[in-house]
Amino acid sequence: MNIPRLSCPRIVIIGGGFAGVSLAKQLSKQEAQVVLLDKHNYHTFQPLLYQVSTGGLEPDSIAYPLRKILKNFPNILFRLANVEAVNTDANTIVTNIGDIKYDYLVVATGSKTNFFGNTEIKQNAMAMKTIPQSLNLRSLILENFEDALLTSDLKERDKLMNFVIVGAGPTGVELAGALAEIKKGILPKDYPDLDTRRVQINLVQSGDRVLKQMSEKASKKAEAFLEELGVNIWKNLRVNTYNGNVVTTNTDVVFETATMIWAAGVKGANIKGLDAEKFTTRGNRVVVDEFNKVNGLDNIFAVGDIASMETKNYPNGFPMMAQPAIQQGEQLGKNLVRLLEGKTMVPFKYKDKGAMATVGRNKAVVDLERWKFQGSFAWFVWMFVHLYFLIGFRNRAVVFINWVYNYIRFDREARLIIRPFKYKNRTR
């Protein structure tokens, strides 16, 4: 690998998500060579992916060039690479661009969609964890309506206009709400020659409430919002199979649909060499101690979704979302500085800043530690927080303009089929 070896230690970070980026920033002025690897050349702001899928935002507004984030940090190098394995004995990682030596390794690979071993669902369902996946979903949704116009077979048409979203976490809820708003505000105008009242949005949930990570109050209100928008909520229903046409469940309920979106779970995006039983836990996450150090290894750390730090309040590790990733990245960055300076590391303490989800215009739910609220104000808070955490002035400005425009005009103009999905790449 064509990376010059310096006399100072080399820290390799795998993954430029929330954890990797906040970690790298801490190391920007250190006597250490930092190498950040990612399979994309951009950071993805995952919480807004559902708006890309539903035409509310351009993909480029929620992506930010990793090289630009690092441009003022001369000790940090970026390489576009797929990491295939880690060799903990040789202190190297194996990538598609060659082997890379490390002194310290930080695994910040995040999570990926968990199909729980169901290959049929994996093959036929849509996922929404990356920008290309979100764009595929955007294309498919729009292609379905174009196709619905062309058939005079009513059953086929209903199938094309039936959307089944599995999993009622924030992603599922936000996507269901956005689709319901599109049904109401955009489809009747875009498809005057189609009876778009027949569009069905089904949100399927194996538990007994939506947003089960949030308060009961938030769940209840979110359900009310969803019902107001016309989303069919299915509780205590478990999806068994999906062959691309029919969804079967653990009950008699069956959905005929051309589009099933799988948002029912994620698992750690683990890499070979750290996937042995001694390192990993349920959900494919790597077990770390209170310093984010991988159990049993001296110079390998894990942060963010991939890391499972088991604490009293969180016996299965912290929730797999942005806040723990950002906080762990920052803390580990500081700890690595301490390590380089020969000081002892400081244990990580998670500060739960609460959770929020949006269902639609003026419809959001926010849980803070001392205050839980819902409705218009929650919606403004949701928007403000998301704008705040977006990286880059231009992205913020463009997202803000889009939101103002969409709000005033009840519109989502990025409903473009730039790369057709259905007939091009029915695999992923």
Add this chain to the structure above:
Amino acid sequence: MNIPRLSCPRIVIIGGGFAGVSLAKQLSKQEAQVVLLDKHNYHTFQPLLYQVSTGGLEPDSIAYPLRKILKNFPNILFRLANVEAVNTDANTIVTNIGDIKYDYLVVATGSKTNFFGNTEIKQNAMAMKTIPQSLNLRSLILENFEDALLTSDLKERDKLMNFVIVGAGPTGVELAGALAEIKKGILPKDYPDLDTRRVQINLVQSGDRVLKQMSEKASKKAEAFLEELGVNIWKNLRVNTYNGNVVTTNTDVVFETATMIWAAGVKGANIKGLDAEKFTTRGNRVVVDEFNKVNGLDNIFAVGDIASMETKNYPNGFPMMAQPAIQQGEQLGKNLVRLLEGKTMVPFKYKDKGAMATVGRNKAVVDLERWKFQGSFAWFVWMFVHLYFLIGFRNRAVVFINWVYNYIRFDREARLIIRPFKYKNRTR
């Protein structure tokens, strides 16, 4: 085909570009069923494609949903379709979604890249006539720099950092200027570990000046601007072959490059049934009379790039650009209304509104009938005109913000490899 047949005449328009859209708008209140077909569900603002390729703009900002343009016109239907042929005897067109009957047909299929029969170049060069093509080019340019970092073979690295643009019309000139600005303002920061001074931008031209469609003064100034930015201009040089690695020419000059962009010409995007010799002219365009009616056919018209209306001032038809397309679309729309009302049609008169091209910040050339000017003011005029002709408030606002931001920060933030090109789809 599932389009209800009404008692009023049906006008089918193939193509939602400048000509097709301006035509459709004229027919919005008529006693006629209008069916607009396009292979994309959006209108593309082609003059800004080069900014998508060079990371200055998001693709979604220069695309606009065709259904949205038509949403207030209840007599106009849109269908997403690839038109394969026209059967002038049966008055039907053959498409991938079935045959469609017409009473009047308007061909507004525009133009496509002309490789002049050179299949090797067609296979290995990049074109930039559509949004997907422009995104492929964006990915390839960025991938080249990522790859250049990985090789220690200097010759290979130079090849990856050498860009050859063939054709010095507005597209070639604007692309060359944008690449030169990226070389200067972005690459040194993004790739501190790469000697980006070695990046070469070659603009190859078979004629003896750039922008030959414009005034001598504009050509001269554009050349000065390009040289100031460090673009190598090659005149009177004709490209013969390109195998993906080496460009050969009609002289001893040879370029070793991983990226050749072909902007050397366009030809009419003709369809079977109108491509017979009696209908077409040099450059694959359909010959039309002064009413845009195809010679020898009573109910078929052609407008825009595909149409060749031979007049005294333009013996080979009007230039293949936006203005003639917009004006012809509008005029034919009015003429079709007259036709439906039993009135005689009015001959088309082209009003040359001038031409302009931009090379870089504060560097543009504008030719108006009575006034030719260059530099900062020309650049502002160029931006204003392009913003004005963009469709949609949101697109204008987002493009404006991007331009202001890029201007102040010397930046182009959409440098994202969302769909890798090099290793995924080396065919088009």
